[in-house]
Amino acid sequence: MKYIGNKTRLLPFLDEVLAHEEIPLGGRALDPFSGTAAVARHLKSKGFRVVAGDLQAYAYVQGVAHVALNRYPxxxxxxxxxxxxxxxxxxxxxxxxxxxxxxxxxxxxxxxxxxxxxxxxxxxxxxxxxxxxxxxxxxxxxxxxxxxxxxxxxxxxxxxxxxxxxxxxxxxxxxxxxxxxxxxxxxxxxxxxLPSRLPHRAVQSDANRLVRQEECDLLYLDPPYTGRQYASNxxxxxxxxxxxxxxxxxxxxxxxxxxxFSAFSRARQAPAAMQDLLAASRARHILLSYNDEGLIPHEQLMAMLGALGRLRVYEHDYRRFRTERDHARRRYTRPDDRVVERIYAVRR
Ligand SMILES: C[S@@+](CC[C@H](N)C(=O)[O-])C[C@H]1O[C@@H](n2cnc3c(N)ncnc32)[C@H](O)[C@@H]1O
Structure with a gap:
């Protein structure tokens, strides 16, 4: 699927972070913004027991196909x-x-x-x-x-x-x-x-609710960064x-x-939604994907995440997801069509 924020091309970057942070493979992983399920599927392939959640029904369907199913029906x-x-x-x-x-x-x-x-x-x-x-x-x-x-x-x-x-x-x-x-x-x-012996699940849910319901060892967060609502796009x-x-x-x-409509796609609501979500999680490891043009400024994320435990930030130079509308209407700060993708890694 063509999808805003799809992380398929960033999976090697995620792997580097998992390795560098020495996050043990095989625990319970929660991906409450799972979208195409690319990351949730990847975590499943690495031995995690995965719950993939998203607000959208089409994402739930992808979650079932790519994560929850362990054998062909x-x-x-x-x-x-x-x-x-x-x-x-x-x-x-x-x-x-x-x-x-x-x-x-x-x-x-x-x-x-x-x-x-x-x-x-x-x-x-x-x-x-x-x-x-x-x-x-x-x-x-x-x-x-x-x-x-x-x-x-x-x-x-x-x-x-x-x-x-x-x-x-x-x-x-x-x-x-x-x-x-x-x-x-x-x-x-x-x-x-993807075959597996572990019970994986897909759910259609608001992330802030799901985080309260599902305990996990690794919380991978990939919320919307911009004002574009997935429901309308x-x-x-x-x-x-x-x-x-x-x-x-x-x-x-x-x-x-x-x-x-997602609070994470509203400039005025996104920081509070993120703070609420982080406060609700008890995960030992939190990885947050966000880029340098997101609605929540880097400094604010550093403060929120740094308060939880040891924080490291990993950066990756990335070609942006583009659409025709972007060409016509948008002005980007970087003329070279590149953005810095970050993974903020917290260890409690
Ligand atoms: C950046 S995309 C995730 C992309 C995904 N990691 C991938 O590789 O395809 C953000 C996702 O968050 C979902 N979303 C937005 N607000 C949400 C909320 N409050 N709760 C759950 N999902 C939400 C959107 O529907 C969208 O699928």
């Missing part, structure tokens, strides 16, 4: 006899072969629909998304898909839809001109389930994950976002 009830990854490929082939349907995505997010000619997806891809989404709901209701199977296939659909979406990084706007990838046919690709994926038919408004077709 069985798709025999769909007539797919294969075991493991083979069963998943067979189930995806069934879905890939479905003829398109006129449903909510076609009506709302494609030029042929009635939604004011929004063009997040080509007509053919939107109709394909509708067909696949409808079958997932139907098969689950008929008991032909387990919850695990449903979420794994749904995560594959979210990835595939995101791959052909006609936008430049977020769903805050669609492109007026079709980008090349958006005109290619949507193809479902299998997600590789990834609203199309949220609708796909929920499979509902919300009233949409405006040119971009925004769904209602009540309850999903």
């Amino acid at each position: 069985d798709f025999a009830a769909l007539g797919c006899p294969g075991r493991g990854a083979m069963g998943l490929r067979q189930a995806l082939a069934l879905l890939d072969a479905l003829p398109g349907e006129d449903g909510f995505f076609y009506a709302s997010y494609a030029p042929g629909g009635s939604g004011g000619a929004r063009q997040y997806f080509s007509d053919a891809n939107a109709r394909k998304i509708d067909a696949v989404r409808a079958h997932l709901t139907l098969w689950r209701a008929e008991g032909r898909l387990t919850d695990d199977g449903y979420h794994l296939l749904l995560a594959c659909l979210i990835d595939a839809a995101d791959f052909v979406a006609n936008m430049s990084g977020t769903y805050g706007a669609f492109l007026k001109i079709w980008r090349c990838m958006a005109l290619k046919p949507l193809t479902l690709k299998p997600i590789r389930v 990834f609203h199309v994926l949220e609708t796909l994950a929920l499979g509902d038919r919300p009233p949409l408004r405006g040119k971009t077709g925004l769904r209602p976002t009540a309850g999903q």
Whole structure:
């Protein structure tokens, strides 16, 4: 998934910090801002017992697929006899072969629909998304898909839809001109389930609440840094994950976002939200990812984190996540398109 703040490319940096801080692998790790689940999955692969949480439903679906599942679900009830990854490929082939349907995505997010000619997806891809989404709901209701199977296939659909979406990084706007990838046919690709013997979990929750509920040895924090709310920038994926038919408004077709606006994306609320979250955690190790353009100034973070225990700060020069909107509207302090990504490491 293309995602603001995705840390896939920073995983080697995270590994360096884990090693330098001598954080023992294999404890309980909590990632309450898990997004694409890239970090949570990585921590799982390193032997941690992981809980991945996020406010958004699409992130929960990714968390189930990448973290909570320890083996491939069985798709025999769909007539797919294969075991493991083979069963998943067979189930995806069934879905890939479905003829398109006129449903909510076609009506709302494609030029042929009635939604004011929004063009997040080509007509053919939107109709394909509708067909696949409808079958997932139907098969689950008929008991032909387990919850695990449903979420794994749904995560594959979210990835595939995101791959052909006609936008430049977020769903805050669609492109007026079709980008090349958006005109290619949507193809479902299998997600590789990471095997493990440990009980991992995914939850949809507010981070400050989750931190109070889940004890952990390592708390990895990757909150939003900027004023861009994920609920409005990834609203199309949220609708796909929920499979509902919300009233949409405006040119971009925004769904209602009540309850999903994050205090971490509001300049005036972010410091207090961070302070509250830190005060609630009893983790021995806290790692916070934040960059030098975030809403909470470096000095303020240093004061908050330094009060908890021994604090070290690691820095990494990083190419920023860019979107078309950034080019048009934004002015960055660094003309060279680079930001300093930091990991603040606290040991109590
Ligand atoms: C910087 S992204 C995390 C990216 C993630 N580490 C990755 O590699 O994909 C921040 C995430 O925090 C989530 N979020 C924002 N406010 C939240 C809150 N109060 N509680 C839980 N999740 C929140 C957003 O939905 C978003 O997925």
